[in-house]
Amino acid sequence: MSAPLLRRVVFLDAGTLPQRLVFDPALHIDYQPYAASAPGQVAQRIAEAEVVITNKVALTAELLAAAPLLRLVCVAAAGTDNIDFSAATRHGIAVRNVPDYGSDSVAEHTIALLLALRRAIVPSAQAARDGRWSRAGQFCWHGPALRDVGGSVLGIVGRGRIGEATARLARGLGLQVLFAHRAGHVGGDVGGQGDCCFDTLLSQVDALSLHLPLTPETRGLIDARRLALMKPGAVLVNTSRGALVDSVALAAALRSGRLAGAALDVLDTEPPSPDHPLLAPDIPNLLLTPHVAWASEQAQARLAGRLVELVHQHLGALPAAAPAPISSGDTR
Structure with missing residues (x-):
């Protein structure tokens, strides 16, 4: 045989x-x-x-x-x-x-990054261990501003499985959710009512979360012009594709304080070279994780x-x- x-x-x-x-x-x-x-x-x-x-x-x-x-x-x-x-x-x-x-895994990571940014988890944890809390002279240490997520507005760009899962978790925390169905148009929670242009959405949200594929139309979607449209104190979260964001423009927006913070699980080159613009040590309020949102x-x-x-x-x-x-x- x-x-x-x-x-x-x-x-x-x-x-x-x-x-x-x-x-x-x-x-x-x-x-x-x-x-x-x-x-x-x-x-x-x-x-x-x-x-x-x-x-x-x-x-x-x-x-x-x-x-x-x-x-x-x-x-x-x-x-x-x-x-x-x-x-x-x-x-x-x-x-x-x-x-x-991994829709739920990515959505959980997205919300975790958002919470970390708004609640200044990383700098607060560092202060607890590097002696700043010990030297505070009182029971608490006051550092970066802490902002509640409840009652804030989250803009989600991309209404696929992950975007919807993120919205479900966000609503449970008391956020108002606005969707951008594609780069040019957005809609509210109810049946797409209240449509407005994508640029208007940027000026309305306290946090922006990206859940889009990388295409010629979406590459560099978040550039210097659109970062400038985001309102002061807003934060950016990206757990989809790194090249949706102009890395140089984001670094500049964070250095200038125009953007309050950013949390990224993806970069435009992975793994990044040591001289990647977003690995520079002087960029404030930037939280990076190494493409692990999916990996529970x-x-x-x-x-x-x-x-x-x-x-x-x-x-x-x-x-x-x-x-x-x-x-x-x-x-x-």
């Missing part, structure tokens, strides 16, 4: 997902996870693959054309801006993402489980589910 034909599944950047993928051994899968793949390594690694899993490694038209056995690309994320969809369609390659594994243990487990399901469905071990639509607000 001849050995069963092995079907190759390749994960190009498995190091981005600490959870191990475990496939049904009866499916005779030849699974090859690579911790990371440099651009020059991708073509060789996918040349004989039937399924390719990628998180952030780009699959261009040229790469897809050079993989004749490839039938499925699984994106280990919600955002899919690293895949050439037109080329995949031409070559009969299905593209599936995992749109809802629960979200990672959901993502790994869904990737395994997608591969099993492709190989016929599970009924094929209808592809979920890729929402314009799903970015992780």
